[in-house]
Amino acid sequence: MDFKKVTHVIFDLDGTLMDSEKILNKIITDIVQSYGKKYTPEARAKVVGTPEKDTARIVVKETGLPITADQFLQIYNERMAKELQNVPLFPGAAELIKHFYYHGVPTALATSSSKFTLNIKAKHHQKLFSLFNHQVVGGSDPEVKYGKPAPDIFLICASRFEDNPKPQQCLVFEDAPNGVKAAKGAGMQVVMIPSNKFAPELTNQATLVLNSLQEFRPELFGLPPMKIIN
Numbered sequence: 001m002d003f004k005k006v007t008h009v010i011f012d013l014d015g016t017l018m019d020s021e022k023i024l025n026k027i028i029t030d031i032v033q034s035y036g037k038k039y040t041p042e043a044r045a046k047v048v049g050t051p052e053k054d055t056a057r058i059v060v061k062e063t064g065l066p067i068t069a070d071q072f073l074q075i076y077n078e079r080m081a082k083e084l085q086n087v088p089l090f091p092g093a094a095e096l097i098k099h100f101y102y103h104g105v106p107t108a109l110a111t112s113s114s115k116f117t118l119n120i121k122a123k124h125h126q127k128l129f130s131l132f133n134h135q136v137v138g139g140s141d142p143e144v145k146y147g148k149p150a151p152d153i154f155l156i157c158a159s160r161f162e163d164n165p166k167p168q169q170c171l172v173f174e175d176a177p178n179g180v181k182a183a184k185g186a187g188m189q190v191v192m193i194p195s196n197k198f199a200p201e202l203t204n205q206a207t208l209v210l211n212s213l214q215e216f217r218p219e220l221f222g223l224p225p226m227k228i229i230n
């Protein structure tokens with residue numbers, strides 16, 4: 001595979017750096033089931049990675065819930081506020097963020113979350129997250145008009161690095177088909193670590209598919225290699 005050299009790195013949060021997908025999936029499954037409906041893998045693939053407002057709209061439509069998207073969002077937010085307090089990062093996430101920081105590779109966060117849920121999720125990871133050059137909180141950022149799968153969030157994220165890199169200079173880490181589509185649409189290479197068993201046609205757009213962040217070899221993209229500790 002032919003990978004191109006990059007200079008900047010953009011991370012997605014849920015399902016990529018943070019092990020929050022199974023909690024979000026459980027919350028949505030519970031809400032949908034409480035109305036006697038089913039949250040299918042097909043519906044989930046459409047939902048994962050979207051801003052919470054879109055999540056609500058898509059879930060209500062795809063599963064046929066007898067409530068409005070706003071009503072869903074209220075229940076969803078209440079559950080997230082309780083259940084996303086102590087979510088751990090994935091193995092390799094902190095190491096990778098620190099590695100780039102100490103080698104002077106600029107990194108940023110591009111999450112579909114709202115400020116409300118990001119504050120809850122990031123509470124115990126402040127020190128690490130301060131290593132990002134900046135954080136784009138798509139669900140609450142007025143400049144991000146269209147959420148993933150639209151490319152807006154990644155283009156805006158790239159434009160907020162001081163040296164304003166071209167999209168081709170940015171490497172994105174994502175777990176969701178919507179995020180991969182957004183990154184590719186922005187003209188960026190994307191490493192996908194799928195957070196679910198998605199159908200092959202939902203992963204084959206990615207530049208590289210890995211099972212874990214720990215498998216990532218930065219030198220493939222012209223970035224400083226990690227020290228291998230045996």
Ligand SMILES: O=c1[nH]cc([C@@H]2O[C@H](COP(=O)(O)O)[C@@H](O)[C@H]2O)c(=O)[nH]1
Nearest residue numbers: 013014024025048049050052055111112
């Ligand atoms: O099973 C899931 N349902 C919904 C989401 C949505 O995706 C957003 C996370 O986006 P990101 O991966 O860009 O941080 C969450 O706020 C949530 O609404 C998700 O990740 N997983």
Ligand SMILES: [Mg+2]
Nearest residue numbers: 012014015049
């Ligand atoms: Mg994600």
